[in-house]
Amino acid sequence: MTTTTETHGVDPDPTPLALLLLGRQADPNSERGVECPGDLPAASDPGLVERARTAKAALGNRVFILGHHYQRDEVIEFADVTGDSFKLARDAAARPEAEYIVFCGVHFMAESADILTTDAQQVVLPDLAAGCSMADMATAEQVAECWDVLTEAGIADATVPVSYMNSSADIKAFTGKHGGTICTSSNAKRALEWAFEQGEKVLFLPDQHLGRNTAVLEMGFSLDDCVLYNPHKPNGGLTAEQLRNAKMILWRGHCSVHGRFSLDSVNEVRERIPGVTVLVHPECKHEVVTAADMVGSTEYIIKALDAAEPGSKWAIGTELNLVRRLAKAHPDKEIVFLDRTVCFCSTMNRIDLPHLVWALESLVEGRVPNVITVDPETEKYAKAALDRMLALP
């Protein structure tokens, strides 16, 4: 992330990104996978747009390109559908005729697409280093250890796991195996309502903020009903009594992008732009969401701005690619980025036109690059958890 001195927070021109070299320096021990093989054309190649068009046209209905709202403009241009993580999961499942699903998003989304698509379909992630730091904050070993701690405290039987979509397939499988559901930022309340019909407590993974914000601001729980389980401390840093008294056991994970917004950013923008409406994503800290006027998923943010009055003023607390696109799409409204510092998601940004062109041209040549495959055992349980989410009322 870099900083901008531009007054309204939305940088009119793309800021050069301090990204890792293409396909290099991935952490092999994390969810992010391995190096991207093959030679990649340079980002500045003006022929790339034409090459992407040609390759996409050659593939026709054999390929379906999904683009998350945080993707770069140059990538979104080639997406057959765009959406938040819930919509993209549903869209991936609804395209059984496409041989290849090219997922322009991050690793956990591509895994979910693989789980929800048929065995005949292959899911391609154009850069394997497009991971998610939040998903990396809960590993299968840590979560299994946590369940042992809950079992020792005598509460595992009364606890239902609810895992945010932003988690690895292993964590989704753990969730399915223990009778829980997946949620996204657009259905977290419904998922929690369902979970509290099944049990007395919820173990919410891995985003503490989405869990706390939903439980306290939408479900009527108090902050005292929530405890924070720290996987880096013995017994999560909690006593058995604290665990027994809690309704919401929140995993100590967060989004490094949304974690940057602070109460100061909200106060500062209100002072700077009188009459501004502050709209933030629920991955923001509790104090930020509490101080904001509105909260919702990326899809919700887009709809709110579509419905907004001309001349209205908005400060948006979510990833910058989306905020910048919204500002361009609504020149009749004043739309600024909530914070004064640039806030791209660096892993979402790893998918760029060179990677997309490389993936599409590889498919045209009969090679299927960067296939994301979840093993059958993991898939079985992860699918159970995802299906529960898709069946939520």
Ligand code: 13P
């Ligand atoms: P949604 O697309 O569900 O709003 O989530 C945002 C996000 O951080 C995805 O990584």
Ligand code: SF4
């Ligand atoms: Fe992960 Fe945050 Fe990036 Fe979403 S915005 S992919 S939660 S790091």
